[in-house]
Amino acid sequence: MIKQLPISVSGSRKYDVRSQFAALCYRIRKDKIQILLITSRGTRRWIVPKGWPMHGLTPAQTAAQEAWEEAGVRGQSDGRCLGIYSYSKETDENGHFPCLGMIFAVEVSSIADEYPEAGERERRWVSRKKAAKMVDEPELARILLDFDPRRPI
DSSP states (O other): OOOOOOOOOTTOOGGGOEEEEEEEEEEEETTEEEEEEEEOTTTOOEEOOEEOOOTTOOHHHHHHHHHHHHHOEEEEOOSOEEEEEEEEEEETTTEEEEEEEEEEEEEEEEEOSOOTTBTTBOEEEEEHHHHHHHBSOHHHHHHHHHOOTTSOO
8 A cells, every 4th residue: 555645835825736647657577567757848857747637538537648748658547546746846937836746557558659748858667666766756756666556455
């Protein structure tokens, strides 16, 4: 079971916080779980694909769509939220503002060379332990480290 760390959005009021939907893209190779991380476009930090809510799509469907656009992967999600993590979103227009990311597992069935943000990001398959070390957000690191789709919920 994933242990949710406390969420902190210091210095913000509840209505200042925005939500995004994130994809924990994974595959199993030789009985080992691999997580797909991508780089952000601006700071080149290691992140998971994520984006704003999309009209007509569920949160899990939005996460899967972001996985396609940002990482070039197709896959399925069972629709359950694995957890929530906090981070600071940087934009050209508004500077930094606090966000909460709801993360959904996406089992990758295919990966493409050509996709909407190809050439803008790097992508890398890594172990859960390495993924947890590569991301900056402590709650996301905990979710990645504890994730195991083979365990019953």
